[in-house]
Amino acid sequence: MAGAAVRGGVRRRLVLLSVLVTGIALAAGSVGGVLALNEALNRSSHTALASAAAQIEDGLGAPEPKWKPPRKVDLAQLIGPGGRPVRGCGSPASDCADPAADLSAGPLAGPPPAPGETVEGRTPGGLFVLARGVRFDGADHVLVVGVSSRPADAALRTAALLIAVAVPLILLLVAAAAHALAGRTLAPVERIRERVASIGEGGDLTRRVPEPGGGDEISRLATTMNAMLARLEAAQRNQRRFVADAGHELRSPLTTVTGILELARRDGGRLDPGALRTADEELGRIRVLVDDLLLLARTDESGLGLRREEVDLDDVLDGERLRLRAAAGPDVEVSAVLEPVKVAGDRDALVRLARNLADNAVRHARRRVVLTVRAEGEEAVAEVADDGPGVPEEERARVFERFVRLDSARGRESGGAGLGLAIVAGIAREHGGSAEVTGAPEGGALFRVRLPRA
Template identity: 45%
Template sequence: MARRLGSVRARTTLGATAVVAGALVAAGLAVVLLLRANLAGQTDLRAEVSAREVAAQLAAGTPYRSLDLPDGEDHPVQVVGEDGRVRAVSEDLQAIDGTGSPGVRPGAAPRGGGDDDDDQGDDYPGRGEVSGDDPGFSTGRATVDGRTADYRFAAVEVTTPRDETVTVYAGADLAAARDATGTVTRAMLAGLPLLLAVVAGVTWLVTRRALRPVEAVRAELAEITASGDLARRVPVPDARDEIAGLAATTNETLAALEESVARQRGFVADASHELRSPIASLRTQLEVAAAHPELLDVDGLVADVVRLQHLAADLLLLARIDAGERPPARPVALGRLVRDELDRRAPGDRVAVRASVEGDPRVMGVPGRLARVVGNLLDNAQRHADAAVRLSLREEAGTAVLRVADDGPGVPAADRERIFERFVRLDDARSRDEGGAGLGLAIARDLVAAHGGSLTVGEAPGGGALFEVRLPAT
């Protein structure tokens, strides 16, 4: 259950539901506030209209007793004079609170008496006019025909033709606005859980459909892992989306893994084959020596042991390269390194090397591994050369270029990439091989690539093979 709740589907559903819930609550709150403000404005407008209608009658000279007052239950009206005495009220108005006077009968005086304020006379409207200023608003309660309710009162001043200034208070019932706001709020609260349930359900179903290809990929990968069959591939959905990209990349990874495993198995098989010959030779010689000590060929035993030693060293180096081992690099003077390598091997060379070292380009690398590259290329050239091996070193446009050429049969164009594969020896090379296992060129290319360079083979100007190494100079 905990795993199910922690799934992508569950988290997506919960997240989407929470976001929608937050959005709906914010939107609902905004709607309720806007509705309340709109209804309040309409209530104030209705109260003002009622007050101005009565004020217009007074400005026209209509006596108080003859005023056409609106229905008291919907719009209770009270006309109050400057002295606070009530001049007129709506029919059936029994009590009022929130206006200028609590009286509900004409002639009633305010509590505590009323005082004229002569200082305000300049603010009164002219004779027979209604004040053009914005009315004052207040909230109060009124009882009309036994029913008590809350009202919004508008106060409008008017001066009669007899130069008497009075204030008309007209109310608008607040119950309708409050009922409308409450109804909308309750409807939103009732519909919110249902809408959230729909959102959660749809999100759950859509997410399940969207993640179905991912589950298919996972299941296929699990079967591939259990069976060990790297030739199988995961299904790629028809849709061109991120999941299809994931499936395609997974298949590319499986293809690369299959190739790597096949290469590793071939490497192990080739290494076993190469090791079997010198080991079998050693065993035969030792068995013969055990039976006939006088026939012991010490030089042959030493040669086989040396061959085994070199092969083991090559295999170990390849294993380190494949494992990504990168010794610390430092500036290397390539010219000096080439000269040292030539001096070291000169006494035992089958074919002399004619060298042309121009300058001393410097590269970042591991001296021992760069010397191994030079040595492997010279070994290969001397093994196949008829009478001459040429080496040149120079710097060209910020690149150190090392070329090793021989005057042998050369490398056919179709085989110029294949010779860099491990344990690959061309037929012509096999007949002249003096113990090589077909690893020298593969090691040289891997080492050059690890230094950020390239190793290629072409045809020498005078015939034969030309190997070219390019390394970035510093």
């Protein structure tokens, strides 16, 4: 219902706008056309009268004066000095209108024109009149010729009638065409709306909206809508997997702690030191897992809220080198190749990034871990390499996803819940950098983080 109302509103506005614009254009064109027609008729009358006056004047100026008005005029008079017609339509050489035609309200209402001057006008009787001063028989006379205005008036009335009939018909046709075109244009939009509404009601994000094709705006809208639905589907799938994996990771330590507490209840609250250590280790795992989950959730929702300061990345990696030497023991050799490089970022987050990479390397190294920091152009590059089993090339894109363990060697027994590298990737992104994994020169895994230099 809402979609129909919106469609009707858009269609109505499009029709009204089309009719309004077309009506304005037709009105302006009609007025301009009538004015142009009137001007053309006036010019035609002027040309006819000027030609007739010149022809009569030539006849009067001949050695033997002749009074022969052309047949195309409706009035021809030669008015003498006293204001009386001395030649006119009553003469034998002319068959034009009555020589007593009333010219008092026409061009002769004022002073008569001097020889060579011309005056034009229109009489109340419906004549276009031209009056010209001439010399005849030694005295000043006025030559008056006129044509009826009825043909011109009829042409103007016909044009106005045609406009009055044609303009409404054209506007009706425009309205009908705009209504049909708007409906055809909005039909794909309505289909997209209906499909999105059904997807929202059913919650099935695997469905997609129809794409009309053609590469126009509506086609691009449908493509963008489908891309958004695909992202929502992926986000929903990741969220469900995230919840399931988090529940799975928490279930084991919680089951262990619950079993220890149940055993203590049966034994009257007594626990042996081994059980207490196990409970403490499991609670520690839960605490670390919850902290990691909260960090990732904060990254997804609004970012980490990093404090920006100048950080010596080489000092951060050197601190991890010293920590690893104490934690890894004599079985794993930890070395570093450090070049002074500064980045702008959050020191605590960068320490967390370096620690996760270092712990991951020690967990899978056989005998050696190498930490490297160097500058490459505008980037600072931090690398942590181990000589362990490495990461298969086809799995390198997945290793930074959450709760991803590639095999039993990288499973729960070796420590971690599969969140450390996801946190590394999130911290790198928050700093405007990236994280990747390749093969190490010694055959293991080499994790590389690129960050913008300060």
